[in-house]
Amino acid sequence: MAEEKILTLLIVDDEAGMRAGVRRSLRHFSMEIEDTAEVIKLNVAEAASGEEAIALMEKASPDIVLLDNKMGGITGLEVLQWINEKDLDLMAIMITAYASIETAITATKEGAYDFLPKPFTPAELKVSVRQAAAHLVALRQSRELEREKKRVRFQFISVLAHELKAPLAAIEGYLYLLRDGTGLDDPAVYDRVVARSLLRLSGMRKLIYDLLDLTRLESGQKRRELTDVDVLDCARNSMETMEPDADRRGITISLESSVEEVVITADSGEIEIIFNNLISNAVKYNRDNGSVIVKIENERKLVRISVSDTGIGMSGEEMEKLFGEFVRIKNSKTRNILGSGLGLSIMKKIASLYNGNVTVDSTPDVGSTFTVTLGKKI
Amino acid sequence: MTEIKKVLVVDDDPDFRGQMEIMFSTRGYEVTTAPGRKEAQETFQTFVPDIAVVDLMMENDDDGFVLAYRLKKRFPDCIVIMVTNVTGETGIEFPGEDDSSGWINADAVLSKPVRFEQIEEELRKIESR
Numbered sequence: 001m002a003e004e005k006i007l008t009l010l011i012v013d014d015e016a017g018m019r020a021g022v023r024r025s026l027r028h029f030s031m032e033i034e035d036t037a038e039v040i041k042l043n044v045a046e047a048a049s050g051e052e053a054i055a056l057m058e059k060a061s062p063d064i065v066l067l068d069n070k071m072g073g074i075t076g077l078e079v080l081q082w083i084n085e086k087d088l089d090l091m092a093i094m095i096t097a098y099a100s101i102e103t104a105i106t107a108t109k110e111g112a113y114d115f116l117p118k119p120f121t122p123a124e125l126k127v128s129v130r131q132a133a134a135h136l137v138a139l140r141q142s143r144e145l146e147r148e149k150k151r152v153r154f155q156f157i158s159v160l161a162h163e164l165k166a167p168l169a170a171i172e173g174y175l176y177l178l179r180d181g182t183g184l185d186d187p188a189v190y191d192r193v194v195a196r197s198l199l200r201l202s203g204m205r206k207l208i209y210d211l212l213d214l215t216r217l218e219s220g221q222k223r224r225e226l227t228d229v230d231v232l233d234c235a236r237n238s239m240e241t242m243e244p245d246a247d248r249r250g251i252t253i254s255l256e257s258s259v260e261e262v263v264i265t266a267d268s269g270e271i272e273i274i275f276n277n278l279i280s281n282a283v284k285y286n287r288d289n290g291s292v293i294v295k296i297e298n299e300r301k302l303v304r305i306s307v308s309d310t311g312i313g314m315s316g317e318e319m320e321k322l323f324g325e326f327v328r329i330k331n332s333k334t335r336n337i338l339g340s341g342l343g344l345s346i347m348k349k350i351a352s353l354y355n356g357n358v359t360v361d362s363t364p365d366v367g368s369t370f371t372v373t374l375g376k377k378i
Numbered sequence: 379m380t381e382i383k384k385v386l387v388v389d390d391d392p393d394f395r396g397q398m399e400i401m402f403s404t405r406g407y408e409v410t411t412a413p414g415r416k417e418a419q420e421t422f423q424t425f426v427p428d429i430a431v432v433d434l435m436m437e438n439d440d441d442g443f444v445l446a447y448r449l450k451k452r453f454p455d456c457i458v459i460m461v462t463n464v465t466g467e468t469g470i471e472f473p474g475e476d477d478s479s480g481w482i483n484a485d486a487v488l489s490k491p492v493r494f495e496q497i498e499e500e501l502r503k504i505e506s507r
Contacts, residue, residue, distance in 0.1 A: 162463070169491040170393035176493065177397060183404040193400075196393055 002032060002039045007063035007133055010045045012053040012079065013095065014071040019046045022066060025122035031130055033137050040133050050074035054082055061088045064132050066116070068095045069103060077103070080110040089140070091132035095120075163207055163341065167200035207340040213273060214342055217349040224353075229266040231303050231374075232257055235294050238275035242283055250289040253279065257296040262303050264376045270350045271374075277343040278307040278370055284339065285368065286311035302356060306371040314362040322360065323348065347372060384426060387411045388418040388445060389433035389461070394490075398431055401494045415441040419448065427456050431497065432484070434462035446483040457504050460484040461492050 011022045022044070029042045045062065047053035050073055053065070065083070069076035080092055091113040096103050104115060113135065114128050174197045183189045215221075232255070239253050246253050275294075282292040290310035297304040312334070314322065323344055348358050355375035362368035385407045387398040395411045402409045410425050412418035414436050430449050434442035446458045486500040 165463075166391070170391065170397075172491055173393060173397040177400060183400040189400055192396065196396065200393065 002037045004041060005038045005137075006041050006043050007136070008043045008045060008060075009064040009066065009129065010047060010053065010056065010062040011066045012047045012050065012071075012076065013066070013068040014048055015068075016048070018068070018095075019048070021122075022125065025125050026129065029126065029129065031133060033134065036137075036141070038137070040137065042129070042133075050076065050079045053079050057083070057086075057088065061086075061090055063090055063136055064129060065090055065092045066095060066129075067092055067112075068097075069107075070097055077106060077110065080107060080112060084111055091136045093128055093132055159341075160211070164204065167204040170200045171197050203340070207342070210340045210342040210346060214346050214349065217346065217353075224267040224270070226265050226267055228263050229268045229271055231262040231264060231266075231271060231296055231305065232260070234268065234271045234275050235296060235305070238272060238279050239294065241276065242279045245280070246283045246292065249283070249286070251283055251286050251292060253283070253292040253294065255294045255296070257298075259296075259298050262296055262298045264303055264354075264374060266354065266374070270353065274305065274347055274350055274372055274374075277347050278305070278372065281339075281343060281370070282307045282309035282311070282368075285309060285334070290367075301376060303374045303376065304371060305374070306369055308367060308369040310367045313364040313366050313368050314360075315364055319360055319362055323358075382406065382408050383428045384408045384410070386418060386421060386425065386427035386430040386432075386449075388413075388415070388430065388436070388442075390414060390436040391433070394433070394461075398494075415445045418445055422448075422452055426453060429457045429459070429501065431459050431461060434460055443483070450483045457501065458484045459497060459500055460487045461490055462487065463490045 009026065011019050013019050013022075023046070026042050026044055031040045032038070033040060042064075045056065047056055050071055053067075054074075056062075057065075065079075067076040067079055076094060080094070083090065083092060092111065093114045093116055094103070094107045094112045095116050095118060096107075097118045107115070113132050116125065116128055174193045177193055178184065184193075235255055239255065242253065279292060279294065286292065286309045292310075293308045295304075295306045295308070297306075344358065351358050351372050351374065354373075356373035359371045360368060361371070383406075385398075385402045387395055387402070387409060388411070389395050389398075390413050392413070395413065399409045399411055407429075410421055410427070412421060415438075418432075427449070430446075432442050432445050432449070434440075436442065438444075442460055442462070446460060449456055449458055485504050488496055488500065
């Protein structure tokens with residue numbers, strides 16, 4: 001059902017007959033905004049002079065003002081100037097007895113939205129009010145959208161700043177240790193200080209690279225080189241890259257596919273990013289001596305890549321949280337695992353370029369399976 | 379001879395934990411570390427801390443508050459120093475040592491990044507009170 005929204009219209013005119021006429025004409029006013037399926041209705045208020053109008057508007061700003069110019073006391077134009085000074089969020093329609101060019105120009109300068117030359121018919125009035133209402137609603141919507149964009153941007157930058165500050169603080173701490181020579185006569189301490197500093201630095205570099213990948217993908221600035229790419233080949237390359245990390249923890253990585261090659265039109269760099277993310281996560285979040293299975297299924301219209309691990313897994317609640325930017329699941333099992341929190345966002349962006357998606361299935365302490373689908377035709 | 383002082387360091391950041399451990403132990407303290415509130419509480423049975431350095435936000439955002447409260451209840455003489463990133467991230471200012479509301483059960487609150495000198499300075503101040 002359409003939501004009803006009531007806008008307040010203030011008619012400012014020193015003729016009582018005029019005010020009554022406007023009220024009568026707009027009594028059954030109703031219009032639908034298609035975008036939001038909102039139905040706009042009007043609540044009409046009256047003021048018999050400019051002074052009264054200002055007194056009313058000081059209490060509560062109306063949404064639309066119908067303003068007669070020639071009144072005893074302060075004029076409509078002066079009321080309009082007052083509205084501008086107060087920066088009220090409303091649409092003003094000037095009613096002018098003689099549609100004089102000078103009044104029109106001055107009123108436009110003062111920000112009037114429309115003019116109604118007297119005498120006007122109820123139909124003319126309704127058309128003008130309708131346009132003003134539509135304009136006002138659209139303006140407020142775009143302002144709201146802009147605010148939301150700013151909010152998201154601010155949040156992104158805040159989290160990013162935190163993610164960059166954390167390794168900096170760690171490295172800074174180690175440098176202070178080195179400067180003070182604290183405990184460095186123990187070679188094990190020295191080695192640890194250096195190794196951890198390097199690890200935090202590489203994590204920071206990974207975050208910056210991920211961020212650049214994400215920004216390029218989002219802005220569409222990255223030149224995509226589409227060629228015939230063998231998905232199985234990409235999988236093997238990535239498995240090789242991840243092998244040293246896996247070996248160190250006794251984790252095996254194996255490839256399952258029913259065919260020898262799966263060729264799609266793609267940017268090989270993008271496919272590489274997907275495999276690197278999937279496989280490195282499957283290693284990182286695995287248990288020691290666990291296994292990783294990379295499975296490629298060749299379907300008629302798409303390629304399905306799924307990577308399963310035998311790791312810590314996730315609860316349903318954690319899975320829901322997972323797909324946000326910079327989201328890293330924080331619990332006792334993950335606290336020693338480093339990551340940028342951008343991997344999934346990047347994979348999702350890439351998959352969408354191939355009309356595909358990313359899904360996850362997981363059981364705590366059993367393992368997770370991440371599945372990426374990529375359309376063959378793009 | 380004075381008794382060796384015992385320090386409990388609780389933080390989910392392994393680097394901070396490790397750095398504090400090196401700093402304190404090279405200065406002659408006996409150090410135990412824990413990555414979270416639960417693990418910290420498990421040490422209560424066997425380890426009686428004279429000083430505790432506790433991170434505010436760990437697995438749960440209020441772990442540090444809860445832990446500080448429990449530490450003070452169990453070991454009333456233990457000096458609790460809370461370290462936190464919160465001010466830098468959220469702009470929320472925490473009442474420090476002049477906290478009159480008493481809602482933080484800590485003897486000092488320090489913003490990260492924390493230099494070891496700051497902790498030593500706080501300890502000196504608290505011990506001379």
